[in-house]
Amino acid sequence: MTQMILLVSIVILCCIFADKASDRFGMPALILFMFIGMLFGSDGIFKIQFDDFTLAENVCSAALIFIMFYGGFNTKWKLAKPVAGKSVLLSTVGVAATGLITAGLCHLLLGFTPAESFLIGAVLGSTDAASVFAILRKHKLNLKDGTASLLELESGSNDPTAYLMTLVGITGLGAGQGGFVLKMIFSQVFFGLAVGAVFALAAVWLMTKTRLISDEMDTVFLVAAVLFCYAASSLLGGNAYLSVYLMGILTGNRNIPNKRNLIPFFDGLTSLAQILIFFLLGLLTFPRQMPAILGPAIVVVLCITLVARPVAVFALLLPLKCSVKQCLLVAWAGLRGASSSVFAIMAVAAGGAGMQQELFHIVFTVSVFSVAIQGTLLPWVARRLDMVDDTVDVRKTFNDYEENSNFALMQEQVFEGHAWAHRKIRELQMPNGSLALMIKRGGENIVTRGDTEIQPGDTVVWIASGYTPDTDEKLEEVQVEKDHPWCGKRVAELQLPAHMLIAMVLRGSQTIIPDGNTRICPEDRVVTYQ
Template sequence: MLASLLLFAAVVMLACTLFLKLSARLGIPALLVFLFLGMLFGSDGLFRIAFDDYAVTEQICSVALVFIMFYGGFGTNWRAARPVAVPSILLSSVGTLLTALLTGGFCHLVLGMSLLQGLLCGAVLGSTDAASVFSILRARNLALKENTDSLLEVESGSNDPFAYMLTAVLLAAMEGGITPGGAALLLMQQLAFGLVFGFGVGAAALWLLRRARFSFPGSDVILVVATALLAYAAPTMLGGNGFLSVYIAGIILGNGDIGHKETLVPFFDGVTSIMQMILFFVLGLLSFPSRMPAVLLPALGIALFLTLVARPVAVFLLMAPFRGSLGQKLLVSFSGLRGAASVVFAVMAVISPAYMETDIFHIVFVVVLFSILVQGSLLPAAARRLDMIDTQGNILKTFTDYVDEAPVQFIQIAVPEGHTWCGKAVREILLPPGTILVSLCRGEATLVPTGSTVLEPGDLLVLCALEQDKAPAASLTEKVIHAGDLPESRRLADLPRRTGALIVLIRRGQEYLIPNGDTVLEDGDLLVINNTVAH
């Protein structure tokens, strides 16, 4: 039995991985492929695997969401997001509420659902999906103008907890025994415990990671995984919002001054990718395509109302006080993709004791399919049509995974005026041992040099060196310099030096600098610091 389950898991993961390349060629969001594969294996698919256990699905998906939401917070670059933090949080909280109320009213007045059932459908569909939005933006390497990518990152990463709270309150109301005062108390309890445990667990883990010295390899990874689990489980057991807590803890750790991010980032990249595969595949496996025609019209009605009315109304109302172009508001409105969290909240509704007259699971499932397939596929085109693509920007700036950005095998050397290499052929200069000159940038041209190539002032040489397997480990951390941090003298040589720490790289805008004692710091510089001795 165990061997069969493991074989099944291996086949599914391989299929998901292989279909990723196909989805990229066809321009289909990758997460949609996982849903379709689940449907293919499910009760109405080719392989007809009988699976209709909503309770087990809810448990599996909740665990997957814990890691997805934690890493969503961990990867959010708060420095880039700070200028748009207020509108982002307004959209994730008040915007989710407005979207849920408008959608609930549509379900009640137009589709004939009872008021509470309509509001529940609106609450379940109230949040947007960060994984869907940013899998598209990162796959196409689309940076957005006006800091819109950071706004979407924070909003879509933080609105799931608010949709979860609304869903929990409405389910309690449908079960009976809750008063308006009790509903308000439940909301306050969800928020209070979520915030307290999120900041508390995140700060405690950050303090421990900065000071603890681990002799066992991978201990920092284990500690961060335990932090994510604790940040979710502790408030949940006390009636708080575990998803809000785990997201906040992720932001604190991801933006904290900790070492070994070069280990944490690829680990959580892999874990989150697996969790997304599992989440979307299991939800697809649980669905019954044969039941979808019966809910197709109301689901498409809800999807169109969400896309064309509810989401735009919420966005334009809440973003009106802030400076932003019409194109930004339209793009943010169109970027409200629904995703796995909505389907998971629908599963919660199905297993609730509350009586349901409508097939909310398959209604939400069809809405999510429409959202990812239609909106997701058209999102890059919409960004171009609205002239919101920043051709000089980089979508990776909204994330903290520095390790993915910085090259580790290449060295750049500038040849200034008067340098001894000026006027010499490449064969005549002495390069560092174990390196080779692979390219030469001269003005706008990039050359592949030969031994007879003569170097000129202003040339930028790119050297390549092999990675050393036995090289001493470097624990890199990042620190952003703000105006208030700068002393009167900004030269590195004049600054007090921390024992065991060395600034090895400065990122200034899109430029990378190798510092020396005469380097002058500027507001907004990102310092990459080697803390090997300290850790």
């Protein structure tokens, strides 16, 4: 047990370091997670023997639940609504068309049976939300004509269609199966939508209208509600992934308590789920078997990337007056990844079409190509097509920016000799976009006017434009003890890196904005910016 825990912790740490290294190499982190899995696998350095597709299916399916839920929860419906029709069309008809065209090409070019070809097209029909989100956000790649929101909504909502097609492929398309398939499709869609809506409404009502859930338990409650939604939908024969995705959209776009705490929690949980899926994908791979299927896999890659996806996108979007450039970009952004891998594992575990490892390694190769090549080149392709909108941050299209304030409240202690002492509000030289709101004088709160005079001892509360830092910018707090190398030194004497600045010194209840002569004392908390 101890060895297993140690192994899991090492794997997670390796993936975290790989995520950071991906920025330097310009490669999406998800592809590195796959290679870490291969490194630990039976053909890798650590020789972990793992080929239990049933166990992998259960683990990955559980991980995909939260990826699907967070994909909906973090979608800002206000911005996605104008392109919702196009996105839903791509996530339903587009996925079906992509899968069927891919299946037809596999049958014609590779000689696979119709059942095998259909199963390949089914598991590869959907695009991967995790990959698309990660690339758009990491590169701050906002796209013109609402394309970013279109891709976010499409990639987040098209997994249920691919899941349904995979179930049909696993079940088989033999004679006399037509009625059963139609009944299954109706049940999947009807109960999938109904259960998702009911659970979303119930969760929002419980969180906003009752006191049954304490603030400390809201994340636990929502995790339980998502799992309950998935299980209930599955038991009723509905599309469980559709249910949790719809639940995510409906809850994420409501004003629920502690939303600012819920979003980072589910963001971290989803990151862990992505690591788990892509690591297992690499772990289940046997590189020594790859040469035998490399040729067919490359044909599938070319078919889906250069034919099936573009044909489906152009056929659906051009009649809706989308530009050729937008269609080209949407076609290229059809990344395959986590969901396709999970559906492939599901098909192998069920013995679908008898393909076993061949199907899995084809999907692995397509995922590697898609994330590594398409994902890496996506920013370049967007700029070459002149589809990048640099005036807006793409992160604003996600719900984790919905409640970010554009302003910050600040306070200034005024003492005798302070530049603001004995001056009127209208005489202050404050930063542009700032406004003095209130003066706290003794136990009195004074709403300021232009002729309000500031006295020594006053605390001036003012509002200023907020700032959203880049991902590489951060504030850190350093606790200074007697043996700390900064203790007793003035700020000017510290040999700080060129990218670091001491922004604030917290000394007891006192807040000090330092200059070069400020001396760091024991027990100070020093806030650095870098």
